[in-house]
Amino acid sequence: MNASSLQWDLVLPFLGYLLLTVAVAVFARRAMTASVASGKSFMSEYFVGGRNMGAFVLAFTFVATFASAGTFIGYPGLAYRNGMTVIMTGISQITIAYVAFAIVGKRMCIIGHRTGALTFTEVMRLRFDHPLLVIGITAAIILFFGAFMVAQFSGAARILQSVSGVPYHLGVLLFGGAVALTVVIGGFRAVTWTDTLQGIVMLIGILIVVPAFFVLAGGPDSVTSALMAISPQRVFGPGPDEWATPVVLLSFWILWVLMAVGNPSLAMRFLAARDTRTVHRALIIAAIVGTIFYVPMFYFGASIATVFPGLPPDVAVPRAYLASLPGWLAGICLAAPFAAVMSTVDSLLLTSTSALVRDIYQAYINPKADPRHLSLWSYILSAVIGVAVLVLALTPPALIATVVIYFAGGVSSAFVVLILAVLFWPRATKWGAIASVYGGLAGFLIIDIYFKNPFGVMSYLWGLAVSAVLMWGVSLLTPASPPEVLRAFYGRTAPEGARTAVQDAVAEPAAG
Amino acid sequence: MPSIEHGQEIVESDDFQLCKAEARRFAWLWVIQTAVMIGLFVLLGYYRSDDQLGFPLGMPTWYLFGCVLPALVFLVASIAMALRMKEVDLS
Numbered sequence: 001m002n003a004s005s006l007q008w009d010l011v012l013p014f015l016g017y018l019l020l021t022v023a024v025a026v027f028a029r030r031a032m033t034a035s036v037a038s039g040k041s042f043m044s045e046y047f048v049g050g051r052n053m054g055a056f057v058l059a060f061t062f063v064a065t066f067a068s069a070g071t072f073i074g075y076p077g078l079a080y081r082n083g084m085t086v087i088m089t090g091i092s093q094i095t096i097a098y099v100a101f102a103i104v105g106k107r108m109c110i111i112g113h114r115t116g117a118l119t120f121t122e123v124m125r126l127r128f129d130h131p132l133l134v135i136g137i138t139a140a141i142i143l144f145f146g147a148f149m150v151a152q153f154s155g156a157a158r159i160l161q162s163v164s165g166v167p168y169h170l171g172v173l174l175f176g177g178a179v180a181l182t183v184v185i186g187g188f189r190a191v192t193w194t195d196t197l198q199g200i201v202m203l204i205g206i207l208i209v210v211p212a213f214f215v216l217a218g219g220p221d222s223v224t225s226a227l228m229a230i231s232p233q234r235v236f237g238p239g240p241d242e243w244a245t246p247v248v249l250l251s252f253w254i255l256w257v258l259m260a261v262g263n264p265s266l267a268m269r270f271l272a273a274r275d276t277r278t279v280h281r282a283l284i285i286a287a288i289v290g291t292i293f294y295v296p297m298f299y300f301g302a303s304i305a306t307v308f309p310g311l312p313p314d315v316a317v318p319r320a321y322l323a324s325l326p327g328w329l330a331g332i333c334l335a336a337p338f339a340a341v342m343s344t345v346d347s348l349l350l351t352s353t354s355a356l357v358r359d360i361y362q363a364y365i366n367p368k369a370d371p372r373h374l375s376l377w378s379y380i381l382s383a384v385i386g387v388a389v390l391v392l393a394l395t396p397p398a399l400i401a402t403v404v405i406y407f408a409g410g411v412s413s414a415f416v417v418l419i420l421a422v423l424f425w426p427r428a429t430k431w432g433a434i435a436s437v438y439g440g441l442a443g444f445l446i447i448d449i450y451f452k453n454p455f456g457v458m459s460y461l462w463g464l465a466v467s468a469v470l471m472w473g474v475s476l477l478t479p480a481s482p483p484e485v486l487r488a489f490y491g492r493t494a495p496e497g498a499r500t501a502v503q504d505a506v507a508e509p510a511a512g
Numbered sequence: 513m514p515s516i517e518h519g520q521e522i523v524e525s526d527d528f529q530l531c532k533a534e535a536r537r538f539a540w541l542w543v544i545q546t547a548v549m550i551g552l553f554v555l556l557g558y559y560r561s562d563d564q565l566g567f568p569l570g571m572p573t574w575y576l577f578g579c580v581l582p583a584l585v586f587l588v589a590s591i592a593m594a595l596r597m598k599e600v601d602l603s
Contacts (some may be wrong), residue, residue, distance in 0.1 A: 002550045084572065086578060088553045094583050095542050098590040102538035102597070107531045113602040221570030235567075235572050237558035246554050253546050283594045291587050295580060424532060426522060483522065491522040 009327030028190035046187035059285035060199035064343035070114035076301025077313030083234025089252035096260035101283035128430035147403035153393035179385025198339035205336025244339035262416035384426035413463030414445035432475030440467025552578030
């Protein structure tokens with residue numbers, strides 16, 4: 001690496017931003033240590049931040065976790081290539097806040113407080129209590145989240161290299177190091193606090209760069225005229241090669257919302273909410289922030305083609321940042337897409353760790369593990385997974401790209417029906433849940449590999465239908481869950497013994 | 513409200529019923545928003561002939577009236593509904 005080849009006005013703000021992230025994580029670590037010293041459970045502190053998250057942090061950690069490199073670079077890049085019709089498919093993301101908070105969030109918050117569950121998988125374990133289900137969920141989380149994390153690091157490091165000259169491998173090490181450090185030292189509290197910082201950076205980035213770029217491009221009038229001159233298909237549906245038919249629009253609208261409903265790392269956030277009022281207020285904040293993110297972002301992406309035609313789509317957004325703003329300000333604002341990457345990956349990393357420590361190790365391998373033992377395993381596994389992702393990102397295997405392609409459909413097919421059934425359907429049984437998760441995932445993969453979007457409907461919707469039919473049919477054919485479990489999840493205050501039975505299943509040591 | 517499932521009866525808690533009702537309302541909001549916005553996209557933004565093109569404020573009609581405006585309207589609606597959500601005592 002030649003130091004003179006680096007764009008220092010971009011590199012320095014980026015490094016400053018990474019340092020700030022780690023500093024926030026250290027601060028969160030101190031808060032966690034103080035809570036544990038005052039007698040609170042390490043596991044509760046590490047995995048749900050003591051279940052004391054306020055509305056502002058909940059809203060921003062939700063938005064920042066959902067917004068990935070795709071939000072800031074990939075999807076605007078698609079708009080750069082296909083024009084404004086991409087807006088019609090992507091704008092549905094403005095609805096995810098109210099759908100996720102109102103349908104999933106409030107119920108998860110209540111269930112978390114009632115049962116003491118600390119992780120997404122634990123909620124499923126307490127409700128259905130079968131190792132086959134827990135192992136299936138954990139395996140899906142590790143596989144899909146792991147591949148997605150590698151892809152996010154890899155993509156971000158390539159973009160960093162293209163705009164600032166930082167070598168790819170160094171970029172991966174910087175991203176991976178900062179994220180792994182954040183999760184290992186500060187757990188959930190550090191993740192949510194840094195997510196909040198990253199969400200604010202994203203918001204500021206958008207509010208600065210979008211108006212600046214439209215000034216550069218000559219305003220909406222010039223942009224629209226230029227896009228029409230390239231091709232009217234860049235402005236009107238169904239777009240180039242008729243890619244955005246109304247059926248495709250609807251499929252995308254459903255896909256995005258299912259991605260929010262069925263994502264375990266998002267669902268886990270609601271377990272940490274202080275109370276239901278927090279969920280309501282966070283809904284409002286997240287809906288406003290989401291609208292500010294998504295309404296201008298894809299229009300911005302489509303507009304870049306009018307000023308800088310012929311770029312690779314993934315480079316279009318960083319190029320627009322550099323052209324619209326002075327170097328140092330571009331450097332600060334460019335932290336926004338990188339913040340999106342880090343806020344998504346740290347959440348996925350923590351979700352993966354929690355599934356292994358809490359739901360595999362503590363639940364099935366060593367139920368009597370003492371708090372010190374569990375805290376050690378939490379640190380070790382966070383570090384191991386973080387380093388493994390980092391190493392894989394240095395030279396991503398071809399298999400990663402294949403798994404990432406199936407990420408959205410796989411997560412939707414495996415988890416959406418399961419989550420909705422846990423939240424709202426007392427008649428769901430463990431066999432229905434097992435059939436739904438395994439069958440939905442298998443159905444999606446088989447349909448996508450061998451039939452690919454039958455009748456013009458995306459494969460994931462077929463996988464989802466398989467998952468729903470199996471949940472419904474198998475549940476009705478098998479015995480209902482024990483009444484004490486049903487009462488704890490859906491019923492009036494249960495008899496003392498019944499509630500204890502559910503909480504015993506958590507089996508967290510008293511001081512743990 | 514009793515919920516009888518294969519011989520097992522549980523009495524649904526008030527907060528469970530409340531959450532179901534609120535979830536249903538927001539699900540309907542999503543269905544309406546999806547129908548309205550996709551409908552406006554197709555109505556205003558698909559297969560346009562030259563004499564049907566409109567660019568208020570320099571933007572295509574479908575973007576301004578099918579995307580930006582409904583996004584704001586439904587944002588206000590979702591906030592109004594969120595303000596009416598009821599708290600649950602978790603103590």
